[in-house]
Amino acid sequence: MQSVAHEFKAHARRALQDTTLQHALARAKGGFIDQRRTAIEALPEFDELRACAKQIKNHTLAHLDYYLERYEAQVKADGGQVHWARGPEEARRIVIDICRAAGARRITKGKSMVGEEIAINPALEAAGFEAIETDLGEYIIQLAKEPPSHIIAPAVHKTRGEITELFYAHHRSHGINERVSDVASIVNEARSVLREAFVTADVGITGANFLVAQTGSSILVTNEGNGDLTCSLPRVHIVTASIEKVVPTLEDLAVFLRLLGRSATGQEMSSYTSIFTGPKRNADLDGPAEYHVVLLDHGRSAMLGNEFREMLRCIRCGACLNHCPVYGSIGGHSYGWVYSGPMGAVLTPLMVGLREAADLPNACTLNGRCQEVCPMGIPLPTMLRRLRMREFEQNLTGARSRWLLSIWAFLAKRPRLYQTLLRPFVRLLAIGSRGTRRSLPLARGWTQSRDFPTPQGRTFQSLYRARQRKQ
C-alpha cells in the first residue's frame, strides 16, 4: 500500500477519539498478553530457546548470501523456481507475469505481510485478475478495503457489528440475504463463500514464515487451514517471502516454531504448520504443477550492513505490538503502512523513508516492554533511538523541538542555573495536587489522554546531595 505514515499525528488523534476502536483494542490486548504469559510459564526452556534462536539468526544473517544460494539451489533441485526482486515494483511484475503465463483468472491468497508490503492485491486487480484473501481476518479487511491493523490479527480493530454489515453488503451476490451476527454464523458464512474460491482458483499465493535452506522448503503456520487449501488446490503456487526468512536446517526451524506460536497467541503449536517442498510429484493426486518463490529485498540488504541488522531477526510474532502502550491506544492503522507497533516504527522508516515516517520513532515511551517480550531479543527501543538520532542528523526534527532541545542542552550543562530556573515551576506544579494532575496549561494535548505526575517531596538532586553529605 501507499504509505500515509506522514499523517501519523492526525490518525493517532482520531484513533484516540474513536470509541469503537478503543473497545476493540481493549478487548484484544488482555487476551494476547495473558495467553502468551501462560504458555511461556509452562515451558522452562523458553529462555534457552530464545538465546538459541537469536544465535541461529545471527549466524544465518552473517552468511546470508551462502544460505540464500543454497536455498535457491535446493528449490531448483526439487523442481521449483526462484525469482529475485529488489523492490515491490519488481516483485509485483514477477507475480503478475507468472499469473499471466498460467492463464489465470481467479487467484486465492493466504495471509502474507510481504504481499501487503508489495501491495500485490491492487496490482493483481489492475492487471485484470480476481484476487481473493482467504484468511478470515484478511478477507474482512479486503471487503472493507483497509490495510491490516495487526500483523497476526489483521482485523483486530473490527467489531462483530461491523463484520455483520460488511458481510451483508458483500454476500448478496452469493445469494445470502440475511444478516448474521453471532460469531459461529459469521465464520460459517465466510467458510461457505470461500469454499467456492478455493476449488476454482488457478493460482494460490501465500507468504512464508520461514524458508529452510537445507531442504528448499517454505514453511507456513496458520490456524484456519486456508493457507493449505490455497497452495494445494490451484495449478500454481507462488510464495512471496523476504530474504531474511531463511534458516539453515529443519533442526533450526524447530527452535523458531517453539517460540513463534507461544509469543504470538500463546499456542504451543498452531493448528497447521506446513512444510512445502517443490511442485507436486508425478504420481500425486493433488498439489500445484508449478511452485514459485519470489524473494524480496526491499531495503533488507541495506539493513544488513548498518546498525539495524538486528531487526532482521524479527519473526513477525506480534508480541511487541500486543505489549506496546502506544499501539494499545491508537491501533495499527495510525502507523500508516503495513507494519505497526514497535517493529513497524522501526521497519516503516527504513522501508518507506525516514522523512515519510518521521513521527513513528517518536511515538514511543521507551518503556522497554517490547524488547522484554521479543522472542528474538531485538533491542527495539535502541533502534527507535537510533532513528531519532538519524532524524536529528538529517534535519528532520522540527524547528521548535530543535530549539527547545538546544535550550535544554544549554541548561543541562549548567546545573546551578538549571535548578534556579526550575525551582519555581516545580513548586507551582505541586500546589494543591495529590500526586497527579488532570490538566496543565499549555499542555492540554498531552493531558487529554494521560495524567501528569506531580513532584513529590524533594528533588533527586537535593536528596543526592544530602546523601553525599551524610557519607
Next chain:
Amino acid sequence: MSDSARNAVLDSVRKALGRDCELDASIETALDGRLNDSGPHVLPVFDEPPLERFVDKLETVHATTVRVAGVADIAAAIDSYIGAHRLPTNIVVARSALLDNIDWPAAFHVEHRGATVDDVVSVTEALAGIAETGTLVCGSSESHPTSLNFLPENHVVVISESRLYKHMEEVWQELRRLPGGLPRAVNLITGPSKTADVEQTIQYGAHGPRRLHVIIIEQH
C-alpha cells in the same frame, strides 16, 4: 527470470557483510558441515510417557482420541464416531498398508481419491505423531492427497503407537529417510481448523475440518 536482480540482491548482501567476493573455501566447508548436521538444539524435557502426553495435548487443542487394540478395531471405532455425530457413511479414505487392511462394514461406501467440497468424512494415516505438542504429521503422496486433510469437515486420523516420537526433531530424521526425500507437503496438524478473527472468540472449522478425531492403535 532476471539474473540482474538476483546478482544485485546477492551483491548488495555481500557488500553489507563487508565482502566483495564469494566465500572463502574453508568457511564454505564449515557451513556445508552445519547444513548436514542433524543434531537437535534445545529439546523441551517432559516426564510423561509419550502416549499419555500425546493424547493429553491433542485433547487440550480440541481433538478427540480413542485407543484401540489392533487394526481389526478401526472400522468399529470409525463406525461409532460416525454414528455419534450422525455423519454419512460415504467416506474418502487414503491408502496405506494399514488402511487397506480395514474390513469396512457393509453399510459403508468407501472411496480412495482426493477430497471434494461435498465430502464430509475423510480417513488418513499419519506418518508420525509428536508427543511434545500432540501433533500429527501427514505427508502428501499418491496414496494420501493433501485435500483429505483440509476439505472434509471431519478428519479421522489413524496412527500406530509405534509411530509416536517425543520431539519433532526425530520426525525430521524419518522424513529425510523417506524414499524420494521430503514429500511436496508435510502437514503438522495440531487440532482442528480454527479462527479467532472475529472478536478474539475461538470458532472451530474456519476453512479446514471442524473436528479432528484420532484413532491410536496401542502396542502390546
